[in-house]
Amino acid sequence: MTVERESWVVKWARLARAVPRGGVAAGLLVDIVEDPRQDSARIAVFPVRAAAAALRVSPVLLLDALECLSDAGLLRWSWGEAAAPSDPWAVVTLTGA
Numbered sequence: 001m002t003v004e005r006e007s008w009v010v011k012w013a014r015l016a017r018a019v020p021r022g023g024v025a026a027g028l029l030v031d032i033v034e035d036p037r038q039d040s041a042r043i044a045v046f047p048v049r050a051a052a053a054a055l056r057v058s059p060v061l062l063l064d065a066l067e068c069l070s071d072a073g074l075l076r077w078s079w080g081e082a083a084a085p086s087d088p089w090a091v092v093t094l095t096g097a
Contacts, residue, residue: 009034012074012094019072024057024065029075033094042094045080049087066090 009030016026028051032044052059069075074096080089 012096015072015096016069016074019068019074021061021065021068022072022074024055024061025069028055029092029094044092044094045089046092047087047089051090063090066092072096 052062080091
């Protein structure tokens with residue numbers, strides 16, 4: 001990881017954790033975008049229910065956290081194509097910072 005990218009990620013995470021409920025999703029999103037297997041440095045794609053279970057929060061709380069971070073201008077998100085209708089995927093692009 002380059003110093004420039006690390007600085008952006010650290011700054012984004014600090015801003016995200018300052019947003020009410022933003023800390024719920026901040027660590028997950030940083031981990032996903034920092035994964036070297038990711039195609040894009042600022043995009044995270046994940047199944048909502050599985051991610052919420054991994055975080056030990058409800059899917060509703062995770063989605064609320066994404067909305068709060070979106071309202072704060074730190075990300076844009078949309079629904080991805082679901083592998084199964086019972087577990088929709090979120091497509092998140094980190095912005096800001």
